[in-house]
Amino acid sequence: MRVVITGGTGFLGRKLGEALARRGQLTDATGRQRGIDEIVLFDRAAPQQPLTDRRMRIVTGDVAAPEDIAQLITSDTGSIFHLAAVVSGEAEQDFDLGLRVNLDGTRAILDACRRLPTPPRLVFTSSMAAYGGELPPVIDDHTPINPQTSYGNQKAACEFLVSDFSRKGFIDGRSLRLPTVVVRPGKPNKAASGFASSIIREPLMGRDYVCPVPPETRMWVLSPRRVIEALIHAHEIPAERWGMNRVLNPPGRTVSMSEALDAVRRLGGAAAAARVSFEPDPFIMNIVAGWPTAFDTPRAHALGFQADESIDAIVQAFIEDERPAALVC
Amino acid sequence: MRVVITGGTGFLGRKLGEALARRGQLTDATGRQRGIDEIVLFDRAAPQQPLTDRRMRIVTGDVAAPEDIAQLITSDTGSIFHLAAVVSGEAEQDFDLGLRVNLDGTRAILDACRRLPTPPRLVFTSSMAAYGGELPPVIDDHTPINPQTSYGNQKAACEFLVSDFSRKGFIDGRSLRLPTVVVRPGKPNKAASGFASSIIREPLMGRDYVCPVPPETRMWVLSPRRVIEALIHAHEIPAERWGMNRVLNPPGRTVSMSEALDAVRRLGGAAAAARVSFEPDPFIMNIVAGWPTAFDTPRAHALGFQADESIDAIVQAFIEDERPAALVC
Numbered sequence: 001m002r003v004v005i006t007g008g009t010g011f012l013g014r015k016l017g018e019a020l021a022r023r024g025q026l027t028d029a030t031g032r033q034r035g036i037d038e039i040v041l042f043d044r045a046a047p048q049q050p051l052t053d054r055r056m057r058i059v060t061g062d063v064a065a066p067e068d069i070a071q072l073i074t075s076d077t078g079s080i081f082h083l084a085a086v087v088s089g090e091a092e093q094d095f096d097l098g099l100r101v102n103l104d105g106t107r108a109i110l111d112a113c114r115r116l117p118t119p120p121r122l123v124f125t126s127s128m129a130a131y132g133g134e135l136p137p138v139i140d141d142h143t144p145i146n147p148q149t150s151y152g153n154q155k156a157a158c159e160f161l162v163s164d165f166s167r168k169g170f171i172d173g174r175s176l177r178l179p180t181v182v183v184r185p186g187k188p189n190k191a192a193s194g195f196a197s198s199i200i201r202e203p204l205m206g207r208d209y210v211c212p213v214p215p216e217t218r219m220w221v222l223s224p225r226r227v228i229e230a231l232i233h234a235h236e237i238p239a240e241r242w243g244m245n246r247v248l249n250p251p252g253r254t255v256s257m258s259e260a261l262d263a264v265r266r267l268g269g270a271a272a273a274a275r276v277s278f279e280p281d282p283f284i285m286n287i288v289a290g291w292p293t294a295f296d297t298p299r300a301h302a303l304g305f306q307a308d309e310s311i312d313a314i315v316q317a318f319i320e321d322e323r324p325a326a327l328v329c
Numbered sequence: 330m331r332v333v334i335t336g337g338t339g340f341l342g343r344k345l346g347e348a349l350a351r352r353g354q355l356t357d358a359t360g361r362q363r364g365i366d367e368i369v370l371f372d373r374a375a376p377q378q379p380l381t382d383r384r385m386r387i388v389t390g391d392v393a394a395p396e397d398i399a400q401l402i403t404s405d406t407g408s409i410f411h412l413a414a415v416v417s418g419e420a421e422q423d424f425d426l427g428l429r430v431n432l433d434g435t436r437a438i439l440d441a442c443r444r445l446p447t448p449p450r451l452v453f454t455s456s457m458a459a460y461g462g463e464l465p466p467v468i469d470d471h472t473p474i475n476p477q478t479s480y481g482n483q484k485a486a487c488e489f490l491v492s493d494f495s496r497k498g499f500i501d502g503r504s505l506r507l508p509t510v511v512v513r514p515g516k517p518n519k520a521a522s523g524f525a526s527s528i529i530r531e532p533l534m535g536r537d538y539v540c541p542v543p544p545e546t547r548m549w550v551l552s553p554r555r556v557i558e559a560l561i562h563a564h565e566i567p568a569e570r571w572g573m574n575r576v577l578n579p580p581g582r583t584v585s586m587s588e589a590l591d592a593v594r595r596l597g598g599a600a601a602a603a604r605v606s607f608e609p610d611p612f613i614m615n616i617v618a619g620w621p622t623a624f625d626t627p628r629a630h631a632l633g634f635q636a637d638e639s640i641d642a643i644v645q646a647f648i649e650d651e652r653p654a655a656l657v658c
Contacts, residue, residue: 095497133573144473146492146574153493157486163475164482168424244462245475 001026001034002077006063006109007084008041011184012227014049016081017041019228021053027236028078029119029172042072043084063105066112073112073120080122080171081231082109087191088129088151088287095150102154110161114170123235124162124175126155126247128220131177132290140296141249148290149192163246166239174234174242179252179295182221182260183318192287196221199260200315203275204268204323212281215258218293222252222307223314224321230305237303251297251307253314263315330355330363331406335392335438336413337370340513341556343378345410346370348557350382356565357407358448358501371401372413392434395441402441402449409451410560411438416520417458417480417616424479431483439490443499452564453491453504455484455576457549460506461619469625470578477619478521492575495568503563503571508581508624511550511589512647521616525550528589529644532604533597533652541610544587547622551581551636552643553650559634566632580626580636582643592644 003020005013017039020026028034039056046058061068063084073080084105091098106124113120131139132148147153159175166173184197195211196219202209222230230250242248257278265273297305308314332349334342346368349355357363368385375387390397392413402409413434420427435453442449460468461477476482488504495502513526524540525548531538551559559579571577586607594602626634637643 142473144471147489148496148573150493150497153489153496157489160476160482160486164479167477167482168479244477 001028001036001079002038002040002074003036003079003081004040004042004072004077005081005083006042006105009043009045009047009058010083011186012181012224013041013043013081013083015224015228016083016231017056018052019232021055023232026079027121029121029239031238034078040072064100064108066108069108069112070115073109073116075117077116078118078120079235080109080113080120081235082106082122082124085125085155086151087189088127088149089192089194089284090190091151091154092149092192092287093190098150098154102151103157106158106161110165110171114165119169119171121235122162122171122173123231124158124173125231126159126175126177127152128177128179128249128295129291130156130159131292135292138294138296139249139292141299149287159247166246172239173246174237175247176230176234177247177249178227178230179220179222179250181224181227182219182255182314183223183322185318185322192284193219195257195284196255196260199257199276200264200318201322203264203272204315204319206272206275208275208277210277210279211257212279212284213257213288214280215261215278216256217288218254218256220252220291220293220295221255221314222250223317225317226306226308233305241303248300248303248305249295249297250300250305252295253307253311254294255311255314259311260315263311266312267315267319330357330365330408331367331369331403332365332408332410333369333371333401333406334410334412335371335434338372338374338376338387339412340515341510341553342370342372342410342412344553344557345412345560346385347381348561350384352561355408356450358450358568360567363407369401393429393437395437398437398441399444402438402445404446406445407447407449408564409438409442409449410564411435411451411453414454414484415480416518417456417478418521418523418613419519420480420483421478421521421616422519427479427483431480432486435487435490439494439500443494448498448500450564451491451500451502452560453487453502454560455488455504455506456481457506457508457578457624458620459485459488460621464621467623467625468578468621470628478616488576495575501568502575503566504576505559505563506576506578507556507559508549508551508579510553510556511548511584511643512552512651514647514651521613522548524586524613525584525589528586528605529593529647532593532601533644533648535601535604537604537606539606539608540586541608541613542586542617543609544590544607545585546617547583547585549581549620549622549624550584550643551579552646554646555635555637562634570632577629577632577634578624578626579629579634581624582636582640583623584640584643588640589644592640596641596644596648
């Protein structure tokens with residue numbers, strides 16, 4: 001069967017595509033194991049890096065253009081991982097773009113799924129930015145969402161569409177409110193949460209970094225390895241185990257920026273850690289202030305999801321997976 | 330200033346229009362009292378009944394057609410009461426129609442508001458159908474929503490849009506998760522909750538009625554008088570009192586169908602009550618089973634919202650407001 005990954009040429013999309021290629025099969029909405037014939041990475045533009053598996057293929061288009069999505073979600077599509085999004089900082093600055101990609105794009109995907117002969121499984125990446133406002137110290141599985149960013153509101157609205165399309169049997173959907181993904185490789189993107197990756201990545205790559213939030217700022221994070229596992233695990237859990245709620249808070253870790261910097265010092269040395277300085281930016285701080293920093297996630301644990309063991313494990317995974325061997329800090 | 334009521338020729342829209350005409354003024358988004366020059370009742374079709382005030386005017390159109398809404402929401406529009414909706418039973422049976430009116434319609438209204446020179450106040454009628462699934466015995470202001478109907482999911486998605494458009498300063502919005510409105514006059518509509526009105530209205534109008542849910546079925550209800558008060562009160566509360574949450578559960582009453590029938594007997598006589606029989610309908614019961622039946626609403630009470638005193642007060646209000654004087658049961 002065909003698997004579609006929207007936002008597929010992004011960092012997570014690519015890693016997910018590679019993991020699915022290694023895995024070779026997925027459970028379809030009827031519960032049968034199906035071989036994966038094709039992994040379509042859908043995105044705005046084709047990347048420069050070569051693909052690593054012959055089953056992987058890049059398709060470019062506009063996620064909010066129904067005609068592009070109708071061509072993408074073909075009748076042999078059994079699984080969709082809908083990762084495409086305009087990130088938090090950009091959605092806050094460009095309201096129209098955020099609405100168009102995050103809301104209209106999801107709607108276009110769902111509408112196309114509905115026309116398939118067999119309902120596909122769909123994994124939707126929502127965000128812990130769905131929480132906000134007057135928050136309890138620890139979010140649990142029963143805390144109401146109340147997003148204070150456009151990104152969070154758009155993700156929240158889509159959660160209800162994914163749930164309702166699932167309830168109606170048009171898809172077999174699952175939404176994960178992802179923690180901040182740390183460590184992202186490459187250049188900083190426009191996510192307001194980018195500093196949580198940069199504070200680890202930049203010094204380990206030998207670059208200076210000015211962190212836009214104070215050292216005591218805490219973030220709820222999950223490593224790329226665990227995120228990919230969580231996306232596939234969310235896909236594989238039988239529909240009946242989701243019960244009457246298709247949205248889940250996966251587990252993560254609470255990490256302060258000073259703890260992240262300590263891990264950089266332990267694993268990368270004092271010289272690396274010394275490359276980081278702090279210069280708070282009100283625009284970033286204002287967005288981040290509305291996000292939750294600690295969760296209790298019993299439902300996810302019961303469903304078999306796993307967090308990283310420690311901040312050191314997160315930093316070590318980055319060093320192993322992403323840092324070019326040539327680079328020594 | 331101009332006030333727009335979508336779904337304006339419906340039962341509540343009309344009553345709201347009349348109440349606003351009597352009131353003569355509203356507070357605008359800057360906090361100033363403004364005289365109401367025009368009350369536009371926007372709906373799919375013009376009704377047969379005459380208008381009762383010279384400031385009232387009917388405009389027909391499609392709430393999901395941006396061109397119709399652009400003409401409706403003119404630059405002198407200071408307040409919008411967005412009541413237009415495809416009701417629960419109909420949205421469950423006609424998924425496309427529900428999405429189009431309940432989601433796309435709200436989006437069209439919000440997009441039009443955003444183009445106004447001054448952000449208008451907007452009151453959005455969400456629904457207690459936003460709650461569902463594995464519910465606690467009593468819903469409070471901190472219970473997460475988890476709708477189990479398309480109507481509820483569409484309303485929930487729109488709550489987040491109204492909140493985000495408000496946070497961005499494009500509107501000054503307020504969403505009320507209305508209880509079931511009891512007693513609705515006229516013929517039963519396609520709302521799955523219609524029986525809660527019919528069990529009172531039909532026998533008092535001298536007509537037999539077969540109730541599609543068992544007598545012990547409990548509903549969370551509010552009378553039309555109190556709903557109209559709540560809509561205007563929600564409009565008038567200063568923005569700062571809403572804080573970081575633009576969605577509110579107004580107060581209501583929990584009433585079982587047998588209690589409603591007892592009130593009919595007390596106020597309309599035994600002969601009227603004898604006109605009601607019970608014959609459960611699985612389609613209706615299935616929708617209703619997912620709805621909450623009891624709420625604790627301290628936030629609404631603190632903000633000055635009020636429920637009805639008793640089921641007898643609700644039935645008495647119907648007799649006074651709606652039952653033709655000529656009809657004696």
